[in-house]
Amino acid sequence: MTRALGLHQNQSPAQALPLYRLARTLAPADPAIIHFQGLAEVQVNDMLHGLALLARSRRLVPGRPGLDENIKTILPVVWARTATSLPTPFWDCATVAEVAALQPPGDFLVHLKTRVSERWRTAALDHYRAGRMDEAHALLKPVAEVLDDDLAVLNLYAMVQRRRGFLDHAVAILIRCHGMAPAESAVLFNLASILLETGRADDALWCYNTLIDVALSEYNSFRLEKAEGISRKLVEILPRMCNAWIVLGLTLVRLGRPGDAAEALAAAIRADSDFVAAHVLYGDALRLDGRSDEAEHAYRQATALDPVHAEAIGGLGLIHLKHGRTGEAHRLLERSQRLKSHISSTSSALSCLRLRQSAPAGTRFHRRGPAGGRGVLSVSSLNSYGRLAHTFYDYISARLYAEKYGLDLETPEWAGALLFDLDDPLMDKPRRNILNDHDGFRKRFRAGLLGDAGEPVRDVDVFLGWPVIKLTEIAAHRATVQRWMTPRAVWSPWLRPAVDRLNAAGETIVAVHIRRTDRSLEGGVDFAAYRAWLGQMWDTQRRPVLLLATDDPTVLPEFASYAPHTLHSLGEPWRGQEHLQDFHLLMNADVVALSYGGFARLAAAFGSRARLVVEPDRGAGGFRPVPLWG
Numbered sequence: 001m002t003r004a005l006g007l008h009q010n011q012s013p014a015q016a017l018p019l020y021r022l023a024r025t026l027a028p029a030d031p032a033i034i035h036f037q038g039l040a041e042v043q044v045n046d047m048l049h050g051l052a053l054l055a056r057s058r059r060l061v062p063g064r065p066g067l068d069e070n071i072k073t074i075l076p077v078v079w080a081r082t083a084t085s086l087p088t089p090f091w092d093c094a095t096v097a098e099v100a101a102l103q104p105p106g107d108f109l110v111h112l113k114t115r116v117s118e119r120w121r122t123a124a125l126d127h128y129r130a131g132r133m134d135e136a137h138a139l140l141k142p143v144a145e146v147l148d149d150d151l152a153v154l155n156l157y158a159m160v161q162r163r164r165g166f167l168d169h170a171v172a173i174l175i176r177c178h179g180m181a182p183a184e185s186a187v188l189f190n191l192a193s194i195l196l197e198t199g200r201a202d203d204a205l206w207c208y209n210t211l212i213d214v215a216l217s218e219y220n221s222f223r224l225e226k227a228e229g230i231s232r233k234l235v236e237i238l239p240r241m242c243n244a245w246i247v248l249g250l251t252l253v254r255l256g257r258p259g260d261a262a263e264a265l266a267a268a269i270r271a272d273s274d275f276v277a278a279h280v281l282y283g284d285a286l287r288l289d290g291r292s293d294e295a296e297h298a299y300r301q302a303t304a305l306d307p308v309h310a311e312a313i314g315g316l317g318l319i320h321l322k323h324g325r326t327g328e329a330h331r332l333l334e335r336s337q338r339l340k341s342h343i344s345s346t347s348s349a350l351s352c353l354r355l356r357q358s359a360p361a362g363t364r365f366h367r368r369g370p371a372g373g374r375g376v377l378s379v380s381s382l383n384s385y386g387r388l389a390h391t392f393y394d395y396i397s398a399r400l401y402a403e404k405y406g407l408d409l410e411t412p413e414w415a416g417a418l419l420f421d422l423d424d425p426l427m428d429k430p431r432r433n434i435l436n437d438h439d440g441f442r443k444r445f446r447a448g449l450l451g452d453a454g455e456p457v458r459d460v461d462v463f464l465g466w467p468v469i470k471l472t473e474i475a476a477h478r479a480t481v482q483r484w485m486t487p488r489a490v491w492s493p494w495l496r497p498a499v500d501r502l503n504a505a506g507e508t509i510v511a512v513h514i515r516r517t518d519r520s521l522e523g524g525v526d527f528a529a530y531r532a533w534l535g536q537m538w539d540t541q542r543r544p545v546l547l548l549a550t551d552d553p554t555v556l557p558e559f560a561s562y563a564p565h566t567l568h569s570l571g572e573p574w575r576g577q578e579h580l581q582d583f584h585l586l587m588n589a590d591v592v593a594l595s596y597g598g599f600a601r602l603a604a605a606f607g608s609r610a611r612l613v614v615e616p617d618r619g620a621g622g623f624r625p626v627p628l629w630g
Helices: 002-009 013-026 031-044 047-060 067-084 089-102 108-129 133-146 151-163 167-180 185-197 201-220 224-237 242-254 258-271 276-288 292-305 310-322 326-339 344-358 388-404 415-419 435-450 471-484 489-505 527-540 553-562 578-587 599-606
Strands: 376-378 408-410 508-514 544-550 591-593 612-617 622-625
Touching (some): 047 089, 067 089, 067 108, 089 108, 089 133, 133 151, 151 167, 185 224, 201 242, 292 310, 326 344, 344 415, 376 388, 388 408, 388 415, 388 471, 435 471, 489 578, 508 578, 527 591, 544 578
Parallel strands (some): 376 408, 508 591
Antiparallel strands (some): 612 622
């Protein structure tokens, strides 16, 4: 044995191998001899036999010193043999099984499984397409048994079994695949097809309804090409499936194809003319496509079915606003918001309309023209997606990017541009839609914003979907952002008096933000925790005064012992724009305790006074400091 080890260490495994075999005849169960014989067998003779010996050695002495290092030395040999030899599926699968028993370090086993899977799937698919099902089955059966978690192999194997007439087996395989990957659309389509073939129509319909949920999930995750592909295939199979047409229409709108979306949504109405949402979404697509009269008719059809449908009423308001009928637009938009406050396009349009109506006659909100000769970014989502804080994140990100790379930034009419002194060029229509590759765009945009982009994105409509940066990552631009967020002087009569009265009441403005009416599903507010926090820090501040900024005045008694001030006690509320007054008050606070969302966080960040900002720490039951700018 000693001589065998010496030869082996001197790179002579072929000479060591006979000696190992001789030693095995004398001590057949010795794990060390089994181990080294296994190494030599792999290197010079029978790879499968050698792997089996190594696996046996590991089972006998799992913690053997140097085991993993020795296994590493033979992995390149295994890789080369499986690449250059002419294996059978059985040989390949036996290799995978033996390597798996070795528990090799790293991701070697993953790569080996991938190679085997791709090799035999490709070969079997050629047979499948040529109608040679028995040959395809012979190749896939051993692979499916060993790679029993490989979705692609199992899915194809099920299709082969179907064509061979083994329908029950095919269904069983696909049900297992669905359990492994519930959102895999190819599995669900195949399963539904076989279920229909076997007369199980109700079960097949369950698959198709699940596919609608999958397509909607892809849509909500901005994987729009997948959403379009799934929903298109569904309507081809079941042209009367209303919800599939709706998901297709939603997807096409988001992809910037409102005309195509309108056709899909018209089909949804033909499938179910009593479904109110189909009429509303049809109206939205027509409005975005510039077909106002048809859009108005669609919204009126919806309100005929449901007179208090917020989206339909809001859509009519947007049509009136487009045509300059501001009185009727205001009435409809306000009614829509009372019914449902968080419709982005409606609330944004109403906020802009209220701001313009609040301004003195003749007020002009100046927008400079584009510089020309430069690339352009548009941000159409500022008036149609998300709430106030969300739009500010998008604006800051897009403007910093544009200024970094010498681009023009075009924005639509939006509340932030009217409230603050922002004069970006007015967007006539959105630039090129990027949502066919949303994840990729977000990554490129973020990399370019925080680093240096060799080829910056340009001439596109920036849609981020959710914040792409944290304020701490752009701390170097703090002064620039705060300078941007200077309220227009025209709003001083609405904003300044409340701040002046609050400053006169004390030296340290302590603000508590409580947001409840539109975040009710995120859990209750622990008022006791807020009071405990106030009690701990109150006497450490110079002449503190409490500001309670809230969308729910019924919470006021919870803080009565601190004699809180509110917008209503400090000045005249700006009807319909009270949230903007609260935002400005929070901008002028010294200490801020946050609630849900980004509203108060951004207000504190935009102002220059906040020296302490905290947020609830549910795990600890108290509050933790928030590093706004780092």
